[in-house]
Amino acid sequence: MYKQTFLPGKYPHGHEYVKQWAALGSWFLGPKAENIDVFNNLAIEAFKGHANFRQNYFPTDSAYITTDITATDAYKSEKKQLEQELATMVEQLKNSTPMFSVRFEGHMNWDTTMPGNLGYLAALLYNANNVANEASPVTTPYEIEVGNQLCEMLGYKFFDPKPDPWGHITSCGSIANIEAMWACRNIKYYPFCVQKALNESKELAGAKNFEVYVPRLQSKQKLVDLSNWDLLNLDIDDIVAMPAEVIDMCDGVTSDDYSKIVDKNNLANLGWWDFMEMYGLKKGPVVLSPMTNHYSWPKAAIMLGIGQGNIIGIDFDENARMDIKDLKRKLDYCLKTETPVISVVAVIGTTEESAVDPLADIVDCRNEYKKQGINFAINADAAWGGYFMTMLHEPTQNRWKSTAKIPVFPLSDYTTRHLLSMRDADTITVDPHKSGFCPYPAGGLCYRNGNMRGFVQVEASVVYHQGLDPSVGIWGIEGSKPGAAPAGVLLSHRVIGLDKLGYGRILGQCTLGAKLFYCVWTMLAKEDDNFVCVPMKPLPSNMTLKQAIVSIKKHIMNKEFNDFQEDPVAMEFLKVIGPDTLINAFAVNLKDNTDLGVCNNINFEIFRRLSHTNPHENVMRVPLILTSSQLRPMIFGKAVKQFKERLGLPANTDGELGFLINTVMNPWVAELQKIREIGGIFRQTVLDAIGKVTDTPDLHGFVSPDMITDTGDLFGDHLPMFTMPAHQYHAIAKFNVPDQNAVTLIQGKYKEQSQLSPGKRLPIIFGNTEKSGLQNFLEDAMNKALDMDFFVGPPSATNTPFLTTKVKVLDIPRRKHFDMTLKDYPAKLTYFMYGTPGNAYLSHNMSVRPDVHQVVKLDKKPADVPDILLELGIDVTINNLEGKPLYIDGKIVDPLQLQEYSISYISIGGIIAQSTIYMTNDDAKVWFNVVDE
Template identity: 30%
Template sequence: MTDNIGNNNDNLNLDALFIGDKAENADLFKTTLIKLVNEHMGWRKNYMPQDEPLISEDEKTSESFKSTVNKMNAVLDELSVRLRTNSVPWHSPRYFGHMNSETLMPSILAYTYAMLWNGNNVAYESSPGTSQMEEEVGKDFAKLFNFNHGWGHIVADGSLANMEGLWYARNVKSLPLAMKEVKPELVEGKSDWELLNMSVDDIMDILNSQDDKTIDAIKAKSARGGVDLSKLGKWLVPQTKHYSWMKAADVVGIGLDQVVPVPVDDNYRLDVNELEKTINKLVAEKTPILGVVAVAGSTEEGAVDPVDKVVELRKKLMKQGTYFYLHVDAAYGAYARSLFLDEDGNFIPYDKLQEVHQKYGDFQENKEYISKDVYNAFKAISEAETVTVDPHKMGYVPYAAGGIAIRNITMRNIISYFATYVFDKRSKAPSMLGAYILEGSKAGATAAAVWTAHRVLPLNVSGYGKLIGRSIEAANRYYDFLNDLSFDINGQKIEVNPLTKPDFNMVDWTFNVKGNKDFAKMNSLNLAFYQEASFVKGPIYNNDFITSHTDFAKDGYGDSPEAYVKSLGFTHDDWENEKAVGILRACVLTPLLYDKDNFAEYAGKIKSAMAEKLSKILNQMK
């Protein structure tokens, strides 16, 4: 029965899987919710049915009982007031802001249902049902990246998954030094430089060939002991480095001093030429490269780094004796790999892609939404050692549900705190998962929510591909809309300048008064627009268009924004003086604006809302 669940999506209608912008599916949600709640209540009641209830009907009508219920309700009323007052209306197609959106109704239902059991996936024993589900979800992750001998698990969030990736990198890269100390014949004839440049697979092959006692002895002399951390070398991240990478380097003891930023290009993607230069310079100084991070879907631009070129570079460098660990931070973009996998999990050839997408209805229009660059980048993720994947982002699963996939399953032994054989025989999952991952206790309900989402929408073109397709198509519609957009506000012309054609589903843009040559003034205009289009200026529930804002500052982005700034008519000196360009940023997650007619309807509304805000701002700026 389970087997059928994962497939057979010919007739999928995604609109049935969300509550809806106007709560169109509220009745469906409530009916299913109550059905599930009843099933839980029946389960409670029928465990040892001979036992009498301990809470009597008499007690339930007592004064203290009633007053306690009143109190609970008063607190819940206050909760309701506060949430309805201070929440973001991301369910509406008028929301073009942060990474918030509708989540999958089946996931919300599954979470709620599983929460009634309150399983803790730290150990198999206390949560057999949801522990099995997490194991299955981990296999889904591995399959998503074509990791044929990999595994994966749920993590509280992407920052922690990144940290776990760095922890893996640190410990695995330190093993050869430990081998040299514990059993030198394993790495005989290798210099320290060579030891620090061994490939992960070679390291693991040697380790796995040893008996348990030797493995434990080598592990004890690895970086987990607190040794050799400073010998492992540099951790290279894209220049636009997300603060989570700084934090990860701090926490795992590698240190901020070892983090080396690599410039991004005009499309805000990691510049592989610069990466090669950086590596060559370090290698010339005999500084090892601990690892490189490539990002698949940056949080500010949705940029997809050329993972394929990083992998190519690694192959090239291996020949000259340099090896770096590769972690792909696909917290944001990972689920988009579903767009490239057929129902058997094979990566679809690029020249077949549009045809397949048409067959499955992943996009409404037959356009080349996916560039070859992005395609190649996603394809090459299969070569990374570890990948961050966040179900709570493009998986449309409620927070908090992050994840990680590990290409070589045997790597989990090098960070584990129990002997390898501590596995539950029925599920082949670790019986004490907490000893194999960064975290400890974790909600079984999260595993249930992700598992349910993956069973309703398999991670390929027939399932998640359709949902991600909707998001990308809506983003492209929004990009085209902005490209054609301009305003005439009481005689003042406002131009609209999108940043780049989106790699994915993030659309950035700026407004400028036509002819304005004052860069600072343009920045003020966009900041003011953001304030009008966010919680900053009064109750957000009354706001009819909402977006977000970010600064591309020289300190962080280097000069990569300069090309865009110049394209708007500003000069090198303007850029040098301001040192930042303020950007409006839309993360287009809504599952409803992929549709041409729906989009057209909202385009008019959004244009009016923007015009009204601009008018107000220009009046105030006078």
């Protein structure tokens, strides 16, 4: 028998955590796989342990895969095939969504913990099936232990006079939600079959006078005398206790006898039609759920025969939280019409708006209404928000031996109150594979009264054998279920711990990061910008936007976490602003734009650039990953109207409003330097997206920095202008000319120019033949080859193209709209370096008008610059040159007067590296032009 751990403090670790980041560093593989050696060693140990188990199970048994087999061509061929196919798959998987990165801020998903992964891998090799004990004698107790831990974490109590809580692992939160509704539905209608049995069965005559508490009457009454309406509104605990209490009143009646008598007439056995007819019921039940609910709730209603139309939506406020007033209006209607309410759903952390419904108020509401005659279960859907309870659990003495101050994170008083109220919910859905950072599949469902699970019990004798430890497989929806899932969750719980020093530390830092992101989104747009960025969650009613920005600048920006901790004003500000949990919803609009379509187009463009859904697209070109959704006026009501108003749109505009979502599950972004960096990436994407939507179609030219290759590849550096919005770009693309004859002609023109003296040489310039926005053209050319004109030197009325041919875009290393709000040149001269392992090029980063557009071909790739950085493109700084233009005799001239310069750049791992660039060849200076002097 395995020892079961209930309390968060009962973990054999966790002493003297003083440094905030140190503990986290041992729990994850790391955004840059920093712990790969640790992980590899431990994973190998897990695999060795499994191999040892195989070898020592009846060790005298002979081997089956002998050297005679491994020496055959057939074996070698299949082994080679395995190696090749695995290598292919490993390479393909590298284009997966980089959820481990600090740049991933999209869905409710991030890296998984090392103990979670290692526990999963260790158990995976045994392929245990938790459907039955004999298929999982080790991992079934693991699941029972995890269920107990989850119950305790969520606030359910053990060893009270009432039955203990009970929890188990499901494949996902959807399955847990469906099971919760299933159990509550069966329990709601169970008193009918008990009443019928007491009236008709001689075997149960001893319980004829069985009494049950009737909330409407606030007294006990005989069950056989109750009306249908009272039968539908009893307390769950009283219903669940009926079997045991009735059996106790009947001499000689076993639980099997009772079940045969009662269950034949219950809803689970008869089905809706026969059940309603048998008991003279005319009205079907409803479930009351916020409009923000997860799609699994209507799915559950469909599957259980309740009907999607009987999920009655409750309005919500501007914070996307359930409106208690509207809940009461719907309950009043159900009471008036005697419509049974199976349950009220409270979402503890919505998946898009990050809202926590007012669960404590829902509990108070139930207490109020059941005295009036209507009663219901409460289902807390805390699939996302359940683990936030760890932020509220104090560590026990044996886990915290240091006198150092435990970090406090800015969880709002509102969220805290309603998290603590989960202990009063009848069921709680919680997903370890969400905010528990565990591998899929690991959803979970916990019952406040563990005996509730008996109402969704289905046994098959061929699978389930009675024993001291009942299988978790007899309860719930699933049949086969991996024992590896609870193994991973259990090891993660044991190592990290379910209190402030464990999961509470991870989620606390994520909470801080989410609040800091809220600050960034709030003040992203500068005063001179042509756009606004507005979080969906409004500021507190007593705080203006101007006041918020002042507080952010004074108390938040340029400070570290320790500074926040010592600043009560900063901590209070962070508590009251931002999301209830870790999700920021926000949108961008042009200033003075009242067209919903334009606003939606901009947000869609931002999302399209900051998402990765196509495995054939290069994820390395996605600098940040967010997600998006839409607000539907019919569902979101006044909340969407208020959000539109704050975006500058008419409140009554018809149509859905698109918005963006960033989910902060990365504890390492809880530092302002990284958040500001990500904010800068987002800001640049906004400028690019606005350009894409608003640019006027035009012709665009590209300077080629080098000879076209024999295979038709060449780079092109866009010719920019400050004065024309459609040309306000620093853009570089890698093109391909598929026509070999055209390639030969271009090479010939390039060679002709190379034979001239440096002062007379002209670059190859090419451009689109049909007017288009620059970004549209580049993206269209990635999908199919488009016509482009080729010139020797700048095109003009007298300089006509020497060639028109099809050209395709292979890659876009640089696409950056100018930030027209900039007032000053950078302190140092910067260039964008790009190329191939054999050739490196520089393109000057233009900033303020006037500036220079310069393209340089270096003699060779700078030493120590990794090939991958050259392929992706990097910004480099010329250390000893100022960023403003160089003037000689009153004219702007080439700033690169020497043949070599020292440069600095950010290399792999974020390290500042140094190198040297050389420009000794007479073909180095490809292009120089003063722009808008």
